[in-house]
Amino acid sequence: MRTLYFDCFSGISGDMVIGALIDAGADPVQMEEELKKLNIDEEYNLSWGKVVKNGITSTKFHVILTSKSEQTPEHSHSHAQEHSHGHSHEHEHSHGHSHSHEHEHSHGHEHNHSHVPHSHHSSRTYKQIVEAINEANFNESVANMSLAIFKKIGEAEGHIHGLPLDKVHFHEVGAVDSIIDIIGAAILIDQLGIESVQSSAIPTGSGHVHIDHGIYPVPAPATLEILKGVPIASNDIRSELATPTGAAIAAVLAETFGSLPAMTVESIGYGAGTKTFENHPNVLRIIIGEIQ
Template identity: 65%
Template sequence: MKLLYFDCFSGLSGDMIIAALLDAGADFNRLQEELKKLNIDEEYELKWKKVIKNGITSTKFDVILNDTKESLQHDHVHTDGHHHSHTSHTHEHTHSHTHTHSHSDGHTHEHSHGHTHSHHHRSYKDIVEMIETAGFNEAVEKMALDIFKKIGEAEGKIHGVSLDKVHFHEVGAVDSIIDIVGAAILLDQLNIDRFVSASVPMGTGHIHIDHGVYPVPAPATLEIMKGIPVQQSNLKAELTTPTGAAIVAVIAEEFGTIPTMKIETIGYGAGTKTFPNHPNVLRVIIGEQ
């Protein structure tokens, strides 16, 4: 049985997961081709490169929105704590947009870019329809839909609206769609039979979003993490984003230390932020059990 272990000592975000899978040998060209089925490829470009994080060679993955050509480090962004300061995003740019999204998760981010543009006001129903009509194989479609549902339910609970009424400012942003569907594509491509994860560090501190100053973990992330073992972290940063939390919450069957396995490949996915004494990377370990 092929097993994948998420060694998430620095948290999780959608882009860190994709980066770690690419680093472990997943096919970037396959990712690009499969994502074209969503029919939004004119809205973004994908970039990946090797970087060194505190001495560890890792892969960095970014979604660049064509309307601004600015790398939004999106979701991730936070992830690293950065919570994005969305700012980062600049892309937000300027726009006001910033908005909204913010949401709940504080993240605000992604959105940002939303920019103005329409895209970013995609509703939960819009995203479900986009995934269901794309023609992915059954495993990819189910995983992507389950992850979006997990985030949608958390957002709906936090904001007091039904799933049908949830608009994903942040999650509806192109980069989050890419992170979630892309993770499903790569995990399917790697033919993993079983997923196990370490307990998940959330980080500490506060993040600034449209709704004000929120504690870390942000409300939506915490809601998604119900039932999942979390671990203490002294890093003042948002280590785990809603997207990262939802991916692991949906696919991991067990949480704990590394299981007995014959290790075959290891991948390191870099986050956006750099910490002085802590490599901000997600490590995935793939092997036979």
């Protein structure tokens, strides 16, 4: 059985998942084409390239919004340092993705005033997201994975804020970058022919994080709610290691949580996070192989 294992030694986020899948051999250009079915491609540009994190070459995936709106809170803290220290490595090690840098540097902001206002993609309702996925005509596997992940996040947000699912507004995961992270991950997992998913325990980090409603402890309430029933790993890193999007991808897709299963390894991928830590590489490792 073709199995994917999430080795979350430095946590998990949506962009780390996509970076790792691309690094393991998935086709990001095909993903980019599939994502156009959502009819929101004027709102973003995508880029990916090689970076080195504490000695490990990995793939960094970026969603660049094409309006002047602020990025959503989940992503403002996870992508805040993206442009200050990510690019020197990316140019140094990037091979064959010249189009991705074209998007990023030459016309990443050309659509500034031509389409949706800030309010449109800083807050989408759960119902709007479900409708967009259903109308996009993705294949059944991609649609089901995407809908299940959004439902997990929506239920967690609803529980925290005391709202029924259909009243939940996705301030933190409804923005374009998180829609891309979730549906893009589903597209790439389907593309790779993955039949089952397993994961390590999820380290959440510690400390505090700034989100929509103020300063919250790590793990943020929504992340912790999403990880109910999932083994959490302890570590002493004072940073948010698992975002709600990353936590939901693992919680929904992984059938079991534990150590690396016995398998014949076929491919390995490293997806870079935005932050850089002094003593360990901030990457998500995925291992794909056959379990007999």
